[in-house]
Amino acid sequence: MAARMQQGGRPGGGGARFAQFKLVLLGESAVGKSSLVLRFVKDQFDDYRESTIGAAFLTQTIALDEQTTVKFEIWDTAGQERYKSLAPMYYRNANCAVVVYDITQASSLDKAKSWVKELQRQANENIVICLAGNKLDLVTEQPDKRAVTTADAEAYAQEANLLFFETSAKTSENVKELFTAIARKLPIEQASQGRGARGAAGRPGGVDLGSRQEPGAQGGASGCNC
Amino acid sequence: MSDDQSAGADIQKSSDNVSATGGEETQPQAGSVNTPKHDGQDVGGLERSQELTPPPLPPRPRLEVNGRPPTTGAGSFRLSKRASRPQLLSQATTAVSLADVHTQSRADFSSNPSSPASRIVSRKHSLSHFGKFRGNSDSGGDDSASLRSYAPTLDARLDGESLLGDVPEQEATPAWRALSAQLEHDDPFDNVLPDLDLFSLQMQHEFDEVCAVDAEGTNEEQTLGTWKAKLKHFFILSASGKPIYSRHGDDQLISHYIGVAQTIVSFYQGADDPLRSFTAGGTRFVMLSKGPLNLVAVSRLGESEAQLRTQLESLYMQILSTLTLPSMEKMFSARPSTDLRRPLEGTDVLLDGLADGFTRGSPSTLLSALECLRLRKTHRQTINDTLLKVRAPNLLYGLIVAAGRLVSVVRPKKHSLHPGDLHLIFNMLFEAGSIKAGGGENWIPLCLPGFNNTGYLYMYVSFFSTSEGPTNGSDERPSSAGEDDELAVVLISPNKEGFYELRKMRDELVEQLQDNGCMNVIKTAVRKRHAACSDIIPGTALRHFLYKSRGNVQFTMPSFEPYYHGLAARRKLMNLYSSMHESIHLKTAHLKVQHCTAQDAAALAWETPLFELYCVAGPQATKASLAHGANRIVQWIRREEERVFIIGGAVF
Numbered sequence A: 001m002a003a004r005m006q007q008g009g010r011p012g013g014g015g016a017r018f019a020q021f022k023l024v025l026l027g028e029s030a031v032g033k034s035s036l037v038l039r040f041v042k043d044q045f046d047d048y049r050e051s052t053i054g055a056a057f058l059t060q061t062i063a064l065d066e067q068t069t070v071k072f073e074i075w076d077t078a079g080q081e082r083y084k085s086l087a088p089m090y091y092r093n094a095n096c097a098v099v100v101y102d103i104t105q106a107s108s109l110d111k112a113k114s115w116v117k118e119l120q121r122q123a124n125e126n127i128v129i130c131l132a133g134n135k136l137d138l139v140t141e142q143p144d145k146r147a148v149t150t151a152d153a154e155a156y157a158q159e160a161n162l163l164f165f166e167t168s169a170k171t172s173e174n175v176k177e178l179f180t181a182i183a184r185k186l187p188i189e190q191a192s193q194g195r196g197a198r199g200a201a202g203r204p205g206g207v208d209l210g211s212r213q214e215p216g217a218q219g220g221a222s223g224c225n226c
Numbered sequence B: 001m002s003d004d005q006s007a008g009a010d011i012q013k014s015s016d017n018v019s020a021t022g023g024e025e026t027q028p029q030a031g032s033v034n035t036p037k038h039d040g041q042d043v044g045g046l047e048r049s050q051e052l053t054p055p056p057l058p059p060r061p062r063l064e065v066n067g068r069p070p071t072t073g074a075g076s077f078r079l080s081k082r083a084s085r086p087q088l089l090s091q092a093t094t095a096v097s098l099a100d101v102h103t104q105s106r107a108d109f110s111s112n113p114s115s116p117a118s119r120i121v122s123r124k125h126s127l128s129h130f131g132k133f134r135g136n137s138d139s140g141g142d143d144s145a146s147l148r149s150y151a152p153t154l155d156a157r158l159d160g161e162s163l164l165g166d167v168p169e170q171e172a173t174p175a176w177r178a179l180s181a182q183l184e185h186d187d188p189f190d191n192v193l194p195d196l197d198l199f200s201l202q203m204q205h206e207f208d209e210v211c212a213v214d215a216e217g218t219n220e221e222q223t224l225g226t227w228k229a230k231l232k233h234f235f236i237l238s239a240s241g242k243p244i245y246s247r248h249g250d251d252q253l254i255s256h257y258i259g260v261a262q263t264i265v266s267f268y269q270g271a272d273d274p275l276r277s278f279t280a281g282g283t284r285f286v287m288l289s290k291g292p293l294n295l296v297a298v299s300r301l302g303e304s305e306a307q308l309r310t311q312l313e314s315l316y317m318q319i320l321s322t323l324t325l326p327s328m329e330k331m332f333s334a335r336p337s338t339d340l341r342r343p344l345e346g347t348d349v350l351l352d353g354l355a356d357g358f359t360r361g362s363p364s365t366l367l368s369a370l371e372c373l374r375l376r377k378t379h380r381q382t383i384n385d386t387l388l389k390v391r392a393p394n395l396l397y398g399l400i401v402a403a404g405r406l407v408s409v410v411r412p413k414k415h416s417l418h419p420g421d422l423h424l425i426f427n428m429l430f431e432a433g434s435i436k437a438g439g440g441e442n443w444i445p446l447c448l449p450g451f452n453n454t455g456y457l458y459m460y461v462s463f464f465s466t467s468e469g470p471t472n473g474s475d476e477r478p479s480s481a482g483e484d485d486e487l488a489v490v491l492i493s494p495n496k497e498g499f500y501e502l503r504k505m506r507d508e509l510v511e512q513l514q515d516n517g518c519m520n521v522i523k524t525a526v527r528k529r530h531a532a533c534s535d536i537i538p539g540t541a542l543r544h545f546l547y548k549s550r551g552n553v554q555f556t557m558p559s560f561e562p563y564y565h566g567l568a569a570r571r572k573l574m575n576l577y578s579s580m581h582e583s584i585h586l587k588t589a590h591l592k593v594q595h596c597t598a599q600d601a602a603a604l605a606w607e608t609p610l611f612e613l614y615c616v617a618g619p620q621a622t623k624a625s626l627a628h629g630a631n632r633i634v635q636w637i638r639r640e641e642e643r644v645f646i647i648g649g650a651v652f
C-alpha cells in the first residue's frame, strides 16, 4: 500500500539526509495526473478513472541513495475550470510541480504552457517544474495518434527551463524517473538541515513539517467566506 | 433561537423533535445519557401535526418562518426530515419548513384540482395508481375519521400497551374496523412492474451504458432501442433548451427528445399553470423548473410524482453543490445560452450516482433519514468524547461514516446537518469512485445547499479499510479495497486553507480511537453487516422492515437477505415501501395504521409522531401476525434505541 516505498529504516547515523518537499500536479483534466500519482505512490493503474473531485493529497518517499531520502507531499489537483481559482492554494508553497499534458492532445500542451507561465509568475521563485507528456503507450502502439512531437515539447521545455519526460502511467515508463529527477534537482542539503531538528523531534510523517505557514486563521470561523 | 440553544446546551439530554415542547416528556436528566423516547409522551405533543414539525435550524439564527419557536430538542441530532426536500432560497439561510412546501403546492394547484400539479393531489392520485397498495386513505372525510378511530388506541399505548398489541381483541376497536374497511382502487399502474424475471432482466441492464451512435448511424436503431428500454431517465436542460445532463445516451441520441421536452415545458411555462407531471401508459413524466434549469424525470418504475420530484430536487441540489446558486445564476444572467456542461465537468459521476440510487430505490431517500451503525452506547459515547477532544478550531461538521452508515457526528450547537446535504456527501463518498480509489486524502470544495446555498465549504475526506488491522501511525493512509467495508473520516470547515488543520485532527482522532479500542469496535460492527429480520425478532413472519425515528431523523432496517436478493427484488420491495410511505403521508392526521396486500407481500404501515414503521411479510401473513411483528419491532427499538440511533451526537 502506501508504504510500498517507505524506507525500512531511515539511516540513523551521521550523514543521513531526509527532506520533505511539496509537489503539485497541474494540467488539463484527463491528461493523466491522477494516474501518474497512483502509479508513483501505489504502483497501480486503472484503465477507467473517474475525474478527481477537488484535490487529492498523497505522500511518497523515495531513496535517492543509501544516505538520502526524499519525501514528497503530493497535491493532485482536478484540472477543471471551476477549480482554477483554488490552484494558487496548492502551488503557493510548492517546491516542485509536474505539469502534465497528453501527447495525443495538442491542446493539452497549450494548457500546460499556461500553467507553466502561471507558476513562473506566481509560485515559489525556486520551484522545480517538470513537464510530462503522458500516455506514451498510446503512440507506441499507434504512432499516428501522436499530436505533440517529442522535439517540439523538448524545445519548449528547454526554453522555459523545465525538466521534461514523456511518460506512461499505464506502463509506468519514466514515472519513477520523473520523480527521481525532480528529487535530484531539489535543494536537499538545505532542506534537510533546515528541517533537521524538527524532523527528528516530530514524527517523520507528522503533519506540521515543512512549508506550510498556512494562515489557518485566515478565513476564521466566520461561516462561508468563499 | 435562544430557546433552542439553551436546550441544546445539554448534549446528553435526549430529545425529540416532536416532544421537546410537550412538557413532561422532556424529562431532562442531565448526566444521564438518555431519556427513553417512547415513554411519557404527552398527548399534547401528539396533537401537533407532523406538518408543524419544526424546520431544521437555519445556518444563521433567525426567526422561524412560521413564527413558532424551534422545538428541536436538546441533544437531538437535528437533522430535519424536510431538508431533503430542498427549499433553495437565494438567501444565506435555508430554513425549510414543511408549511412552506405545502403552501407552495397548494397555491400551484388551487386553480385546477384535477391537475396533477399539487403534491397533495398527486399523492392521492398516485395512491390510486398504486393498486397494489390498498390503503384506507382516499376520501376527505377519512381524515377526521382516522383521528377519531385511532385516538383510543393511542391512549392504550400511553398506558404502556402497544398500539397493536393483543390483536384479536383489538379487532373490535375502531382502528381495526377502519383497517378492514379498506378501499380498493382501480389501478392503472397495477402492472407497472412486470414479473420478477422480466423485471430482473430489465434492472440488470438498467445501468449499462448506451453506446454512441457511430458516424454512419448504422447502429442508431439498436442504440435507440437500448436507450428506450431504460426504465428510468433523468434529463437536465437549461431554460433555453441546452442539454446539461442525461443519465443515458449521448447528446446526439437524446437531442431529439430534449427538444421535445423543451417544447413541452416551454409551451406550458408561458401559462400560469406550468406542466408538472403527466403519465402515458405506464410511464410517468415529471418536470421541475428551478430558475434557469428544467429537470425532467421519466420513470416506468411506478414512482409517484412526489417521489420523482424529490429526486429531481436532489439532482438540482447536486448542481448547486458544485456551483452554488449565485454563481449559477450569474452565469445565466450574463449569458442565457451558457453551456453548463463545462462548469459541471466531471460531476456526471455524482449525478449518475444519485440517479442510480433512486432507480435502485433507497430507504434513506424514501424516508429522508440516515442509517447509523449499531454500536453500544458506551462506545458511541467514547467516540463522541474523542471527537470533541480532538476537534479542530475551524471545524464545522465532523462525521465518521462506515459503509454508508453514520458512526458519529460532531457539530456546533447552532447548526444542524441537513439530510439532503448528507445525502450529497454520502453519494460523493460511496457512489463516485474517485475519492475511494484515489488512495489518498481529499480536499473538496463543495456547497451544502441545505446549509447555505450561496457559498462553499471545504471537506477533508480520508478513507480507510476496515478489513485490515489497525493502521499504524499517521503516515499510513491505506485506501479502501473492499466496497462495503469502508470507513471514512469526513471533516468540514468553512476555511479553505484548513486542510492541514483538519488532517491533524484526523490523525489525532484515529490515534485516539485506536488507543481506546473504538476503532476496532467500529470495524467489527461494520463487518457484521445488517442482522436478518429473524435474528432481530425470532420467529417473526416479517421479512423486512423500515423503522424511522422521526425525532432523530434516522432509520434502521434489517438485512435484505434472504428474501430480497438482487436488484429487482429490492426494487419491488422499495416500491411497496414507497407506496405505503406515500399513502400514510396523505393526511396530516396523527395516528395512522394501514394494512396492505400486494401480489407477493402483505404489509403494514404505522405512523406516530415518534416513528414511522413499515413492515413487510409474505403474502399469506395475517394482519395479526403483521401487527404482532410491528409491536415487537417497537419493543426492540425501545431496548436498542441508543445503539441503533445516534442520539444527540457530539455537540460543541
Ligand SMILES: Nc1nc2c(ncn2[C@@H]2O[C@H](COP(=O)(O)OP(=O)(O)O)[C@@H](O)[C@H]2O)c(=O)[nH]1
Binding pocket: A027, A028, A029, A030, A031, A032, A033, A034, A035, A036, A046, A047, A048, A049, A050, A051, A052, A079, A134, A135, A136, A137, A138, A167, A168, A169, A170, A171
Ligand atoms: N493509455 C493511457 N491512458 C492513460 C494514461 N494515464 C491516464 N490514462 C487514462 O486517462 C484517463 C484520465 O486519467 P486521469 O489520471 O484521471 O487524468 P487527470 O484528470 O489528469 O487526473 C483515465 O481513463 C486513465 O486511465 C496513460 O499513461 N496511458
Ligand SMILES: [Mg+2]
Binding pocket: A030, A033, A034, A035, A051, A052, A076, A077, A078, A079
Ligand atoms: Mg485527476
